Amino acid sequence: MSTARKNAAQLVHYLRFAINWNDAGIAAGVNKQTLPAGAILIGTDVLVVTPFNAGTTNDVTVGIGGVANNVVTTADAVETAAGLTQNIKPSGIAAVPLVADSVVKATFTQTGGAATAGKAIVIIKYVPDNDL
Incomplete structure (x- = not known):
């Protein structure tokens, strides 16, 4: 049985989750939620609530299907400033109807001095396949 x-109802669905600088395992990637087979991603929003403050690199990525950044890439949001980036377009296998339930994985990569703060809220908007 699917956990997606x-x-x-025929409406736009969403997944919402937080990424924190100190989430356990965040450097290797953390499984967040699951998108259902047949879903079409129509955009992702990233709200940086608390800026990430590592010394050099502060990269938040989100991906599915074993790809770290096909939903949100390192260039899609400004992690070092509070603010909202809207309607980020997916790529690769995330840009077509999903062939199977797909686990969403979030990663925070940092270099330089270690971060002591940072929180982003990710909202993935999608339309499910109502025929499945």
Whole structure:
């Protein structure tokens, strides 16, 4: 049985989750939620609530299907300043109807002095396949 989030109504669905600088395992990537088979991603928003403050690099990425950054790339949001980036377009296998339930994985990569703060909220908007 699928654990993906899917409402039977014909409406835009979403996944919402936080990424924190100190989440356990965040450097290697943390599984967050699951998108259902047949879903079409229509955009992702990233709200940086608390700027990430590592010394040199502060990269938040989100991906599915074993790809670290096909939903949100390092260039899509400004992690070092509070603010909202809207309607980030997916790429690769995330840009076509999903062939199977897909686990969403979030990563925070840092270099230079270690971060002591940082929080982003990610909202992935998608339309499920109501025929599945």
